Amino acid sequence: MKKVIANKEVDVNEEGYLVDFKQWDREVCECIAGECNVVMTEKHWEVVEYLQDKHLKEEPLSIRGIKKSGVINIKEFYALFPGGPLKKSTLIAGIPKPKSCI
Amino acid sequence: MKNLIILGAGTSGTMMSNHLVSKLSNKEWKITIVDQYKTHYYQPGFLFLPFDTYTENQVKKEGKKFVPKGVNYIQKEIKQIFPETNKVELEDETLSYDILIVATGSKIAPDETDGLLGPLWQKDIFDFYTYEGALALRNKLRDWQGGKLVVHITEMPIKCPVAPLEFAFLADSYFKKKGMRDKVDITYVTPLDGAFTKPTCTKALNYLLKEKQINIETDFAVMEVDNEKKAIVDYVDREIPFDLLVTVPTNMGDEVIERSGLGDDLNFIPTHKHTLQSIAHDNIFVIGDATNVPASKAGSVAHFQAETLTDNIILYTKGYKLKEEFDGHANCFIETGNNKALLIDFNYKQEPVHGTFPFAKIGPLKLLKESVFNHWGKLAFRWIYWNMLLKGIPIPFVGRNMSFKGKIFDIKADK
Structure with a gap:
């Protein structure tokens, strides 16, 4: 489905995740973050870039991966993206959330 | 004589030994399979053991029974793989390979x-x-x-x-x-x-x-x-x-993967998700739980992978380009209790949907809906596993790639 974010029409799935990563840019990112009540800081951008890098290499995202990333520790990760850090950070980064098989 | 070595005689390794023994010329290729354990477990049965639904004997058999004649079976511990020199060190001997298939699985940590x-x-x-x-x-x-x-x-x-x-x-x-x-x-x-x-x-x-x-x-x-x-x-x-x-x-891949420097930080081996060739070494192929491919780590996935991998091993031995065929296909029964189960059929791209399986309209199995039929399917699968799947006998009407026949795309998720 289509959604207008930062005055741009983008394609999102039922849960609001971008379907096409090419439509992601920093303005779109800040708007989605705003909808999640997250204000982007330097540290947020660092995490977003790390997640996007993992996604492009097709490596699975996990809390364990975050712990070993050297970018951030897990307590900080929860503080930056309160509630569900993996689902929120991936939404903001414009990549699919980690899923199971159902 | 060339050597093909399979590491691990679990679901994937055993299936590969059965597929390859009839496809590779026994004048040109010697096939060896190595596993340190004597017992082969029907791992899906572990779900039923705690509830006294299955007994111990229904979920374990001697592994050797399922490895075909014509394949050299070695029950020894695998110490290390040396991909640069094409060697595998076992507890008291070292083997050389031309092609290596890693099927060492995953386990709890x-x-x-x-x-x-x-x-x-x-x-x-x-x-x-x-x-x-x-x-x-x-x-x-x-x-x-x-x-x-x-x-x-x-x-x-x-x-x-x-x-x-x-x-x-x-x-x-x-x-x-x-x-x-x-x-x-x-x-x-x-x-x-x-x-x-x-x-x-x-x-x-x-x-x-x-x-x-x-x-x-x-x-x-x-x-x-x-x-x-x-x-x-x-x-x-x-x-x-x-x-x-x-x-x-x-869950992590086996320690031998870590010792051999072949894995990621969970000891899973970076593997091409459509060909099942290892990313780092052309003559190493990986199947089942041992890979890092973004498919479910399940026997049904390994079963579909085995068919593609068999073709790719043959292509590789003849110097042809590999098929980029494996699509992440999984087909799983999910127990929901009260003698009912769901069936899901999906791949890398397509999420599970409603419909019938394996035949359009006829079924008899229903996708993504609870039914007693699906539960029987799950219980029947134990027999299929021991008697067909491990032996590489194709399961009728179930193809390696996901089919869109009989699928109904009627679920609109809430916004």
């Missing part, structure tokens, strides 16, 4: 979580991903008087990602049958954002949790198990108390 192997391990904390764990849990459940049962996934990826949810559903049925469901509080704890994480499944299946009165805790990344408080604790100090914890610990 409970020592990765602080406190998990503490004083409560196998007293009030159990896993059911090992034969020993499932049996210990069975013995516990036989006398358990009730309380807080917490079913917990440590982190993804895990072997058979739906098994923990099936465990929760079967536990509901088990305690109902024993007339003690009112004494048991079941909570399902996941690091993901729901018990169902794909929009089609959330929409179609969320009723199951309500119907079975299973509480759910999502986005829970366990930091430690507090043995004194009897609680699992996450990184924002959320505590979930338990009387009985059934956990799926971190």
Whole structure:
């Protein structure tokens, strides 16, 4: 489905995740973050870039991966993206959330 | 004479030995399979052991029986793979290979979580991903008087990602049958954002949790198990108390992968997701749980992979380009309790949908809907596993790539 974010029409799935990563840019990112009540800081951008890098290499995202990333520790990760850090950070980064098989 | 070596005689390795023995010329190729253990386990049966549905003997057989004549079977420990010199060191000999197939699987690593192997391990904390764990849990459940049962996934990826949810559903049925469901509080704890994480499944299946009165805790990344408080604790100090914890610990590839420098930080081998060739070495192929491909770590996936991999090994021996064929196809029965089950059929791209399987309109199996038929299918699968799947006999009408026949795209997820 289509959604207008930062005055741009983008394609999102039922849960609001971008379907096409090419439509992601920093303005779109800040708007989605705003909808999640997250204000982007330097540290947020660092995490977003790390997640996007993992996604492009097709490596699975996990809390364990975050712990070993050297970018951030897990307590900080929860503080930056309160509630569900993996689902929120991936939404903001414009990549699919980690899923199971159902 | 050239050498093809298969490491691991589990589901994947055994299937590959059966496929290849009839496809590779025995004048040109010597096939060897290595596994340190004598026993082959029917791992899907571990889900049923704790509930006394299956007996010990229904889930284990001697592994050698399933390796065909014409394949050299070695029961020894694998010390290290040397990919630069094409050698594999075993406990007391070293083998050379022209082609290596790694099928060393994955296993639980409970020592990765602080406190998990503490004083409560196998007293009030159990896993059911090992034969020993499932049996210990069975013995516990036989006398358990009730309380807080917490079913917990440590982190993804895990072997058979739906098994923990099936465990929760079967536990509901088990305690109902024993007339003690009112004494048991079941909570399902996941690091993901729901018990169902794909929009089609959330929409179609969320009723199951309500119907079975299973509480759910999502986005829970366990930091430690507090043995004194009897609680699992996450990184924002959320505590979930338990009387009985059934956990799926971190899953990792075998230590031999780490010793050989072939894996990622979970010891899974970077593998081309459509050809199953290892990314780093042309003559190493990887199958099943040992890979890092973004498919489910399940026997059904390994079964479909084995068909593509067999073709690719033949192509490789003749110097042809490999087929980029494997599509992540998985086909799994999911027990929902009360003698019913779901069936899901999906691949890398397509999420599970409604429909019939394997025949359009006829079925007889229904996709993504509970039915008694699907439950029989799951139980029949044990026979299929021992008698057809391991031996590489094709399962009629079930193709290696996902088919869109009989699929109905009618689920519109809520916004």
